[in-house]
Amino acid sequence: MFFLLRLNLRCITNAKEFIFKNPLTNIRKIVSMIKVISYTDTGFSASDADSVEKVIKPLLEKQEKIVLDFTGIKTFTALFFNNLLGKYLIQFGPEKYDDLVQVKNLSEFGEVAYKRSLQNANDYYKRSEEQRREYDEIVQDTSDF
Numbered sequence: 001m002f003f004l005l006r007l008n009l010r011c012i013t014n015a016k017e018f019i020f021k022n023p024l025t026n027i028r029k030i031v032s033m034i035k036v037i038s039y040t041d042t043g044f045s046a047s048d049a050d051s052v053e054k055v056i057k058p059l060l061e062k063q064e065k066i067v068l069d070f071t072g073i074k075t076f077t078a079l080f081f082n083n084l085l086g087k088y089l090i091q092f093g094p095e096k097y098d099d100l101v102q103v104k105n106l107s108e109f110g111e112v113a114y115k116r117s118l119q120n121a122n123d124y125y126k127r128s129e130e131q132r133r134e135y136d137e138i139v140q141d142t143s144d145f
Contacts, residue, residue: 049079049082053083063100070105078116089125
């Protein structure tokens, strides 16, 4: 169980940093709350994802936990989640991803798009290196159309 020690405002606009300390292990954990609506109005395109990724990438590179609050956003596509979060599931693996990333306040449709994107990323993650290379070649070949 973690206890809230203090609340700090980060330099990142509309992101709040919470620091938790486990009294049994004395390990501190930073959690950044990010209001996605501050960076994009929709969860539709790759460029929408890029706007949010500028904020989350440095946090995830340091393996800090993030909570993405989607309050106020109603339009979503799997493409948005693929570009924003799917690559991190592939990079970190499902368990570490679940430890680092939390989403909240998704619309019903947003929840469906998010779960679909994560399932696709998880399926890719489970493939062998050879299967990934073959898959990547197929995707590259079809992107030339």
